[in-house]
Amino acid sequence: MVFSVTILGSNSALPTSERYPTAQLLNVAERFYLIDCGEGTQMQLRRNKIKFTKINHIFISHLHGDHLFGLMGLISTLGLMGRQADLHLFAHVDLERLYRPHLDYFCADLPFKVVFHAIDPHQWLIIHEDDKVMVTSVPLRHRIATCGFLFTEKIGLPNIRKSCIEQYELSIAEIVKIKNGADLRLDDGTIVPNDDLIVRSHLPRSYAFCSDTKYIPSLGEKLKGIDLLYHEATFTDAEKDLAKKTGHSTARQAAMVAKQAEVGKLIIGHFSSRYKQTDVYLEQAREVFPLTEIAGEGCVFEVAVKPGIF
């Protein structure tokens, strides 16, 4: 079962001819979650041959144009394509106030419903949950209210080891309890721990998207052990002061968060258009955290299945 992130846009506010503003697609077992939606996202979806119809949830980190100016175009196109399923938009409360009049005017005949979900970007809160993922808001520090998103895979209930069913002659009721996390108490009072009774298909995988933010020294601790971290890296060491002033991070700072969090892999992006190449970003990040990659347009970062406890 796939768990992957496709980069649709990697640049900061000023797009170049090659790099688009922020947008990413998370694919969890062929359920698609769009994260930010900069101008040109729908063209990038096409370029990457991603089926628009599989997107039911869009998460907007903050209301700066380079993270959402592709929304109207995408929604309009989904309408022309005859979409019927509800589309869920998670964003700051102001998005609905601003975009509802545009939807009413430009997409009057939309054959589906756009459902706005107001999120509080200042809190760590579960903002969405379905059978594939749980999404938590990650408060960040930018010039305006901004949050990232932590996606944690949901893998369903574990199976009971066949040998245990036979050995302990488990009833249906006991099996249900054990699947839901209970230990087993034997007649002689011995406790068999849940982990000894079950087989998980794999451990839940996780991805955190940390959109525009200044360096937050405590962030790594809160994102401990996630598999894949995207952290913005608008600037290099040379513009450290500018980063702080504008509410952004350097590549090195992104790597410091990744190192502290002991993530499986770090992706950096949201590059300032003053840089034609991204070599400097990568070099400076890798000095701190070697497992760093560049969020290049069209790059796909897949998290492999992690065997569970058998």
Added chain:
Amino acid sequence: MVFSVTILGSNSALPTSERYPTAQLLNVAERFYLIDCGEGTQMQLRRNKIKFTKINHIFISHLHGDHLFGLMGLISTLGLMGRQADLHLFAHVDLERLYRPHLDYFCADLPFKVVFHAIDPHQWLIIHEDDKVMVTSVPLRHRIATCGFLFTEKIGLPNIRKSCIEQYELSIAEIVKIKNGADLRLDDGTIVPNDDLIVRSHLPRSYAFCSDTKYIPSLGEKLKGIDLLYHEATFTDAEKDLAKKTGHSTARQAAMVAKQAEVGKLIIGHFSSRYKQTDVYLEQAREVFPLTEIAGEGCVFEVAVKPGIF
């Protein structure tokens, strides 16, 4: 002195990975006029190495998203680039009502003024005039109020033939009058026509942009003799009924307008995304009007200087 049109986007509502929604740039002696502004226009401007700062006037044919969803991104980018000169937007009156709240929210610190000019798309009216061009609205017939734009080059006052100045011993006052179109009355009552006294640098060149419209049989007569005509051609003969139903034209109908108007060249665009290739469009248009070209992304159509009357 250049008079050219660069195609930035040629597709209809659903962009493909190769063809963007409608946007064009008219260059008149290095003064740039943007015509429609579909999503991705700013990326296309960069791709074509066009200097954003030279755009002072934007003309929006109608308020369908594929003709304007690139506006906010472009304006936002112009702000980040530090633009200071006013930016003039010509469009249906609803544009200001819809976009002012977005400008106030997303571009609060814009270092320049966005000046909205409400146009009446139902009238042939001069909507803008400067020292380079005169722009006239061209009423079209689409599903919503829509107009095209006729750009007519202004070439300044003509020069007086040197030989005439000597022969008729013209005073400064007489020269000014003749430059402004007056004939010359000699002492014996003879009239020397203005055209015999002056030298024009060249004849004014013209470009008409006919955005989304169903076929208007009388349109060609009204655009008689223009040099370059863009006429939408969303469909081919096979979808003639669909064209009528959706307020669009076929390639053949676009060519019929061009033929009637006896234009120098026809450009067709706004292609339905059902067509991967544009061969069929070109073939059917050229059967009626051979001087037809496809509005391909990045194509530049230049109108050569036409010698005046010497």
